[in-house]
Amino acid sequence: MKENAWTTYSEKDLEMLEALMNGYKAFLTTSKTERECAANIVDMASRSGYVSLEQVIKTGTVLRPGDKVYATLMGKMVILAHMGEQPLTEGVNIIGSHMDSPRLDVKQNPLYEESGLAYLDTHYYGGIKKYQWTTVPMALHGVIIKKDGTCVPVNIGEGTDDPVFCISDLLVHLANAQTNKKAVDFIEGEKLDVLIGSRPLAGEKKNAVKANILKLLKEKYDVEEDDFISAEIEVVPAGAARDFGLDRSMILSYGQDDKVCVYTSLMALLAQEKISRTSIALFVDKEETGSLGATGMQSRFFENTMAELLNACGQYSELALRRTLSSSFMLSADVCAAYDPLYGDAFEKKNIAYFGQGVAFNKYTGARGKSGTNDANAEYVAKLRRIMDDNNVAFQTAELGKVDAGGGGTIAYILALYGMNVMDCGVPVMSMHAPWEICSKSDIYETEKAYEAFYKDC
Ligand code: MN
Ligand code: MN
Numbered sequence: 001m002k003e004n005a006w007t008t009y010s011e012k013d014l015e016m017l018e019a020l021m022n023g024y025k026a027f028l029t030t031s032k033t034e035r036e037c038a039a040n041i042v043d044m045a046s047r048s049g050y051v052s053l054e055q056v057i058k059t060g061t062v063l064r065p066g067d068k069v070y071a072t073l074m075g076k077m078v079i080l081a082h083m084g085e086q087p088l089t090e091g092v093n094i095i096g097s098h099m100d101s102p103r104l105d106v107k108q109n110p111l112y113e114e115s116g117l118a119y120l121d122t123h124y125y126g127g128i129k130k131y132q133w134t135t136v137p138m139a140l141h142g143v144i145i146k147k148d149g150t151c152v153p154v155n156i157g158e159g160t161d162d163p164v165f166c167i168s169d170l171l172v173h174l175a176n177a178q179t180n181k182k183a184v185d186f187i188e189g190e191k192l193d194v195l196i197g198s199r200p201l202a203g204e205k206k207n208a209v210k211a212n213i214l215k216l217l218k219e220k221y222d223v224e225e226d227d228f229i230s231a232e233i234e235v236v237p238a239g240a241a242r243d244f245g246l247d248r249s250m251i252l253s254y255g256q257d258d259k260v261c262v263y264t265s266l267m268a269l270l271a272q273e274k275i276s277r278t279s280i281a282l283f284v285d286k287e288e289t290g291s292l293g294a295t296g297m298q299s300r301f302f303e304n305t306m307a308e309l310l311n312a313c314g315q316y317s318e319l320a321l322r323r324t325l326s327s328s329f330m331l332s333a334d335v336c337a338a339y340d341p342l343y344g345d346a347f348e349k350k351n352i353a354y355f356g357q358g359v360a361f362n363k364y365t366g367a368r369g370k371s372g373t374n375d376a377n378a379e380y381v382a383k384l385r386r387i388m389d390d391n392n393v394a395f396q397t398a399e400l401g402k403v404d405a406g407g408g409g410t411i412a413y414i415l416a417l418y419g420m421n422v423m424d425c426g427v428p429v430m431s432m433h434a435p436w437e438i439c440s441k442s443d444i445y446e447t448e449k450a451y452e453a454f455y456k457d458c
Contacts, residue, residue, distance in 0.1 A: 004356040005394040005442040006249065017445040020267065021243075021251065024444065027263050028241035028253045029158075033141045033234050034076045034285045034295075037099040037259065041078045041266055041283055045070050048270045050080060053305065056312050063312040066274070071305045076285040076295040079305045080269055082455075084278040088310050089320050091327030091420075092278040093458045095265040095451055096297070096411055097334060098287035101255035102126030102433045104133065104167075104192055104235040106142070110228055113210035118197035120165075122235055123189070126288030130187040132434050137164040138194060142233035144223050152221045154231075157238040164238045165194045194235055237435040249441055250355070256437040258287065260427045260444055261333035268451030278309075279455040287334070287411055297411040325418035329458045331425045331451065332374070332412035336360050337400050338428035338440070346406075351399045353428035358394030358446035362424035365400060367407020374412035376423035383458070384423060391453035394446045398428070425450065 009017065031037035042050075045068070053071040056063065063069065067083045076099070084092075104122035112119055124130065139157025146152065157164045169187070170178050178186060200208030201215055217223050241253030253259075262283055269281045286296030293299065306324060310316040339352045353360035363381055366373030388395045400408050416422045427447045430438040 001354065002357060002394070002396070005358050005446055006356055008394070009442075013445075017441060020445055020448055021441050023267070024260070024263050025241040025243075025251065025253070028251075028255060028259055031099070031259055031262075032101075032139070032236045032255055033103075034099040035143065035232075036141065037262060038072060038075055038078050038283065041080070041262070042070055042072060044266065044270065045080050053079075053081075053308060053312070057308060061312065062314060063309065069309075069312075071301075071308070073299070073301045074295050077299070077301055078281075078283040079302065080266075080281040080283075081305075081309055082269060082272055082275060082279045083309075083313070084275045086277050088278055088306075088313060088315055089323045089327070090277065091324060091329065092280050092306075093455050094280045094282060094328055094330040094415065094420075095261075095268070095333050095454065096282035096284060096330060096415065097261035097265050097426075098258045098284050098297075098411065099262055100126070100285045100288050101236075101257060101259065102128045102288055104138075104194070106140075106194075106228065106231065106233040106235065108229050111210060111213065111225060113207045116198060116200070116209055117195060118209045118213045119193040120196055120233075120235070121190075121193050124192055125234075126433065128433055129183065130189065130192060131169075131183065133192060134167040134169040134187060136166060136435050137238040138166050138235050139164060139238035140233055141236055142231060144221065144227050144231040144233070146223065146227055146230070152223060152227075154221070154233055158240075162238075165196055165235065167192055167194055244438060251439050251441060251444070252436050254435055254437070256427070256429055256439050257335045257432050258333070258426070260335060260429070260439055261447070264427070264444060264448040265331075265333050265451045267448050268455055271452055272455050275455065277458070284411060291411055291414060297414045322418075326420055328418070328420040329380070329454075330412075330415045330420055330422040331454055332410045332415070332422055333451070334410040334412075334424060334426045335429040335432060335439075336362050336398050336424070336426055337432060338430045338438075340430050346401050348399065348402045351397070352401065353396055353398035355428060355430070355440035356442050357396040357428075358443055359388075359425060359450040360396050360398045360428050360443070362398055362400070362426075365407070365409050365412070365424060368404065372407070372409050372413065374410075374416045374422050374424070376412075377421055380421040380423060384425075384454070387453050387457045388450060390457065391449065393450045393453055394442075395450060
């Protein structure tokens with residue numbers, strides 16, 4: 001194993017590290033949904049001089065080196081571009097991460113009353129161990145879009161005076177049958193219903209608790225029960241991101257997969273000054289459910305935006321677009337598994353990421369014989385190694401875990417369809433997809449440095 005990154009830091013490094021962590025924690029706490037995350041990215045980019053690509057198109061502005069633009073789709077996908085000196089057809093440097101995280105989505109027809117208790121029925125999103133999501137405080141985040149198009153934002157459970165919610169679980173005293181089940185059956189998906197009330201509305205005979213909830217929703221948000229049909233409300237763990245460990249060397253938070261790569265790539269792009277190749281940060285949705293849908297990586301939005309950028313530079317043709325895409329370099333910025341000694345058997349110790357060893361490169365992902373993987377080209381891997389060494393970035397290489405122990409994927413293979421070089425590269429995470437995930441601050445710091453070096457030197 002290489003030297004632990006912590007032991008290499010100067011006072012100045014530690015200062016910069018903590019400054020990055022403070023920004024990161026604040027970002028995590030206010031970016032729990034993909035919509036919140038996208039809005040925060042656009043806000044931070046705007047304050048750094050990024051302007052809307054839509055405006056650029058409308059006004060017929062010609063983009064020049066040094067110009068910075070952003071494009072968004074449905075408030076759930078964001079593309080930032082910092083225009084470089086070289087023509088786009090020489091290729092661009094892209095870092096792509098995802099803003100969606102596992103959670104429980106409130107169903108279209110969710111509200112019901114049973115035995116004097118009111119519940120919201122949910123459908124879980126992404127891969128979760130369902131039993132981890134019971135009996136922890138949860139918050140409701142999202143939007144309700146009314147029939148007239150009005151958007152009612154919802155955010156309950158984060159303020160110190162806010163109520164919180166949770167999913168109950170059977171008391172251990174009566175759980176003999178339940179605890180003898182396999183862990184996958186232990187909590188059924190349909191039992192992930194959120195308890196939201198128990199107080200009846202005075203004078204109401206039937207479903208009085210539900211009636212009271214509807215009255216509160218009407219008073220606070222001016223919405224009706226039917227408005228759940230066009231709502232996107234996500235049930236997420238309540239509470240802020242925090243320092244973790246007696247030595248404060250780690251961060252505990254919901255949604256670090258993949259907001260840790262979102263934030264570090266955003267910071268890396270905003271830190272760029274004069275650049276030779278155009279630098280792009282891609283922030284996508286729907287990675288956890290297969291990258292489908294208009295705001296997922298498989299959507300044409302990225303390609304269309306590249307066409308618009310070429311056009312705004314006066315360089316567009318179908319062939320120019322193909323050349324731009326195929327000569328680009330990409331880092332698929334996603335988290336990987338951190339070695340957990342409590343479950344050491346799941347990992348192969350020579351090829352797994354460790355806390356304190358820096359940013360992790362995954363040449364390939366996949367399952368059952370690398371199935372579904374991108375598998376980066378060795379020449380590209382060599383180029384990235386060189387850039388990391390030249391810029392003093394602590395890095396490690398890793399696989400998700402032991403061969404045939406399981407598997408996973410990222411958005412890497414989708415960009416590789418254009419014939420571009422793509423490599424997975426991100427922060428190791430412990431307890432991935434649990435309500436509260438753990439990352440090492442030094443790995444986050446090194447990842448930000450890695451992304452800066454990639455934009456500058458690749
Ligand atoms: Mn991920
Ligand atoms: Mn994930």
